[in-house]
Each structure stands twice: as C-alpha cells, then as structure tokens.
Amino acid sequence: MTEERFASDPFGTVHWPLEIRLKREEKRLEVDFDDGRSFSYPAEFLRVVSPSAEVQGHNASQKQTVAGRRHVGIVGVEAVGNYAVRILFDDLHDSGIFSWKYLHEIGEGQDRLWDEYLAELAAKGLSREPKRR
Template sequence: MSGDAGGSFGTVHWPTEIRLKTQEKRLEVDFDDGRRFSYPAEFLRVVSPSAEVQGHNPSQKQTVAGRRHVGIMRLEPVGNYAVRIVFDDLHDSGIYSWKYLYEIGTDQDRLWAEYLEELQAKGLSREPRR
C-alpha cells in the first residue's frame, strides 16, 4: 500500500523517539505526526505479533495469561521498519513494525478491554501461575 490509501492505517508513521523505561516496565514511542503512545510491557507481550501468539490464522490466536509482571529486557532494531522486543519471560519472536505499534497504540484501550474479557471468559488470570 502506498500513500494514504486505505485510510489512516495505510500511512506508515515513523517513530521520532523510542524510550524503554525498564523500571516502569513500559515502552514509550513518539511518532512523526505528534502522537505519543505509552505501552505497558504486559500489553505489548499479550498482543505480540508473533505466530506463537497470533497463530497463522485468527482461529489459532492464543490468549497469553499470567504476564502481569513481565518486563522488557531489550529492544533490537529490525531493518528500518521495526523493532524486536525481548521480554524477561524470554519471548522474543515478535517483530513490532512501526505500523503495528501505531495501530495498537491507537487501539490500546479497546484491545486491552478485549484481552481482559478474553481472560475472564476463559477463566484465566493476569497473575503468573504459582
């Protein structure tokens, strides 16, 4: 897709600043259109774009539970279009494109609410298993 075909999600917004707040377990990204998103590590982990979480089609999507305390160990650049996030639970297979980060930032409240509903419906918890 080129230009702004397909609406606002057709345009790729580029990050102007990326801040990993390790102690706060949060990633902050400023984009070139002035939008700023603050992503809790737990949110990024449970919406990981990896095949392990998303599956290869919608029916294979996994609900990731028990990640309330997950942190981010490091970020690894992937070309000039994305970042790989390495979580302290050793999940590292998700490549977060700038487009994906922008989209989940824009939809964060809805995605988080849907995640909490999914957990409840499946009898799962944000707390790690003991």
C-alpha cells in the first residue's frame, strides 16, 4: 500500500476491504477483508452500532440504545473517500460513517456486541420490535 493511501485515511486503517456486497433482500452487508476475514452484518446490527453521533453521542456517557429496529433494511451504501462507507438505512438514518477499521472491529466483536445490545435492551425494558402506532 502506498503512503498516499495511508495519508488520506484519518482512521488508521489496517485491514482493507476487497469486496463489499449489499444483500438488500436479506437485509445484510457482507465485507471481505485483505486479511482473509469475511464478515456478514445484519442491517439491524449495523443500525444499532452506527458510529454516528446520534447513536454513539460525543462521549461514552451519551451513547444511545437504539430500539425497535428489528426490520430495518439498507437502501444503499456510498463510498466516503477510500477509507469508509456511509450506509443508508430505510428508517432514514444515514449519518454514520463506517470506516474500514470500524467495520473490521465490529465484525470481530459481532457476537459480543450483539449480546451487549440485547442486555441493554432488556435492562432498559426496550424491544427490538418497532412501536405500534
């Protein structure tokens, strides 16, 4: 990799994607990385761990537990430079920039992060199901 590639990457990426596949019908994003790892991310998982300020806040004490997203889908994926993608969800959330580094990290920790999310929902009396109107 060239120094230019690293210089233009504000996230300090170590693992780069080789292929990204949006599976709209399956509500899933798949990413193959250059270290041989491949991750399949359900849309709901990506939505609730979005790196956006809306979800993560501006510090750890502001992190939000996003409920009611069991059926969320992905309508698009846009490149952000050569270091990230913006995922456009069908609930109109589109402010998270998912760096390659972040996608790799949440892929490696997906089971743990999902279990933590489910525990947060339970502790707060929230549900994965959307509220009925």
